[in-house]
Amino acid sequence: MRGQKTVVLATAVVTSLCLGTGIAAAGDGWGSGKPGSDGAGDSYYPQDGNGGYDVADYNLKVTYDPASHQLTGLQDISARATQALSSFNLDLRGLTVDSVKIDGRDAKFSRTGDHELVITPARTLRRGERFEAKIAYHGVPAPIDDPALGNNGWQYAQAGGAFAAGEPKSATTWYPVNDTPLDKATFHLAITVPDEWGVIANGREKPSIKTPKGTTHVWAEETPIVPYMTTVAIDKWTFDRQKRKDGTPIVSAFAPGVPDSTKQAEARLPEILDFLESKFGKYPIDAAGGIFLNEQIGFSLETMSRPIYSAGWAGTVPTIVHENAHQWYGDSVAVEHWKDVCLNECFASYATWLWDEAQEGVDLNKQYADDVKKASTAFWNGKLYDMGAGNEFTYVYSKGPMMLHALRNYVGEQAFSRVLSTWPALHRNGNASMQEFQRYTEKVAHKNLQGFFDAWVYGAGKPADQYLFPGGLKPAA
Numbered sequence: 399m400r401g402q403k404t405v406v407l408a409t410a411v412v413t414s415l416c417l418g419t420g421i422a423a424a425g426d427g428w429g430s431g432k433p434g435s436d437g438a439g440d441s442y443y444p445q446d447g448n449g450g451y452d453v454a455d456y457n458l459k460v461t462y463d464p465a466s467h468q469l470t471g472l473q474d475i476s477a478r479a480t481q482a483l484s485s486f487n488l489d490l491r492g493l494t495v496d497s498v499k500i501d502g503r504d505a506k507f508s509r510t511g512d513h514e515l516v517i518t519p520a521r522t523l524r525r526g527e528r529f530e531a532k533i534a535y536h537g538v539p540a541p542i543d544d545p546a547l548g549n550n551g552w553q554y555a556q557a558g559g560a561f562a563a564g565e566p567k568s569a570t571t572w573y574p575v576n577d578t579p580l581d582k583a584t585f586h587l588a589i590t591v592p593d594e595w596g597v598i599a600n601g602r603e604k605p606s607i608k609t610p611k612g613t614t615h616v617w618a619e620e621t622p623i624v625p626y627m628t629t630v631a632i633d634k635w636t637f638d639r640q641k642r643k644d645g646t647p648i649v650s651a652f653a654p655g656v657p658d659s660t661k662q663a664e665a666r667l668p669e670i671l672d673f674l675e676s677k678f679g680k681y682p683i684d685a686a687g688g689i690f691l692n693e694q695i696g697f698s699l700e701t702m703s704r705p706i707y708s709a710g711w712a713g714t715v716p717t718i719v720h721e722n723a724h725q726w727y728g729d730s731v732a733v734e735h736w737k738d739v740c741l742n743e744c745f746a747s748y749a750t751w752l753w754d755e756a757q758e759g760v761d762l763n764k765q766y767a768d769d770v771k772k773a774s775t776a777f778w779n780g781k782l783y784d785m786g787a788g789n790e791f792t793y794v795y796s797k798g799p800m801m802l803h804a805l806r807n808y809v810g811e812q813a814f815s816r817v818l819s820t821w822p823a824l825h826r827n828g829n830a831s832m833q834e835f836q837r838y839t840e841k842v843a844h845k846n847l848q849g850f851f852d853a854w855v856y857g858a859g860k861p862a863d864q865y866l867f868p869g870g871l872k873p874a875a
């Protein structure tokens with residue numbers, strides 16, 4: 399994510415911005431299930447996600463009418479019970495659930511809290527059992543108003559289209575889901591809209607189908623995806639299709655009114671992905687591209703394989719570099735907990751430093767020294783770990799890339815570049831924590847980094863000179 403509401407603390411730094419407790423009886427666990435937990439237990443968003451099962455695939459069929467805003471959905475979830483389950487929850491905000499079937503049999507359901515859909519199958523699901531949940535629902539989706547981050551989730555474009563984007567929550571506004579970064583799944587979407595509208599979503603584009611109600615657009619994301627990284631966007635798109643050298647399809651979509659300069663910036667995506675691959679290792683996703691809204695939404699977001707960009711300020715190469723760097727740092731390797739979000743944002747922000755260094759010949763040591771000189775006391779007030787719910791995105795864009803540049807100098811060029819290029823593969827399609835990153839960097843660098851991480855990441859305040867000006871770094875003249 400790269401937002402307009404980011405606190406800009408040093409002018410040169412940022413330009414814009416499942417767990418269950420059920421105990422199976424001895425033997426096969428029949429008849430002894432317990433409810434899955436109603437939250438995945440994140441320290442900031444404990445009710446998001448659920449426990450007791452693991453989703454493998456979402457197969458979602460949606461019909462959407464831009465004129466009336468009516469959405470009708472049929473969600474088909476393939477999952478496996480991780481405990482004996484008498485009932486389990488999905489997350490869904492608003493919308494009306496019409497029916498729920500588990501393995502073809504009607505299941506009871508109820509709604510609690512602001513986003514819990516509680517499902518009671520006709521019989522207890524055994525631990526380890528694979529099952530299919532089909533949820534039919536309909537309604538007019540509404541965004542989540544987040545006081546810190548603005549609108550999240552399903553949103554309406556002024557020109558009549560709609561799109562889904564938001565962090566940390568988005569997916570619950572338009573389909574039932576296990577809304578936690580800890581449960582990644584493949585994502586198949588077939589969405590029917592009136593013929594005059596176009597659709598772009600995550601993953602690979604499949605042939606569309608003419609139906610009496612309009613055109614069904616089919617998209618398949620086969621790389622396991624975190625729910626908030628899913629998206630769909632409906633508008634009268636102009637498409638640009640390219641391929642990477644290895645054949646990976648690139649599909650970019652531009653809303654009417656998006657300027658040519660933005661299209662020219664996105665046309666450099668193959669070059670940008672090649673560059674990022676040279677720094678971070680093999681591109682970890684099976685498709686690429688971008689979604690360029692003609693709508694000011696306050697942020698751009700690294701939706702998987704196809705980042706979604708706000709109008710105007712976002713259509714520039716640095717933002718494209720930032721959101722695509724997230725495909726390694728944020729999408730393929732997702733946070734273990736939201737307090738680890740520097741693993742997403744510090745790295746995506748530093749990717750633009752690396753780009754500037756390689757493409758523009760920027761002297762990063764000089765830039766760093768100038769930024770340290772300009773930094774106010776407030777600049778150093780924030781931590782880069784466990785910064786508090788609603789405060790996750792305050793310091794990661796500004797202090798974050800400086801921390802990584804200091805780390806590069808503290809451990810040396812060779813160890814730093816090895817960490818950057820091997821860490822994503824180590825946790826591909828998984829989750830990781832800041833402590834794991836620290837331990838891995840220590841292993842590669844053969845150096846204890848506790849003092850450095852305490853000074854820069856876990857603690858606030860200006861780091862002592864040994865951590866602020868290590869290696870080739872020195873104060874600005």
Ligand SMILES: [Zn+2]
Binds near residue numbers: 400700720721724
């Ligand atoms: Zn970001």
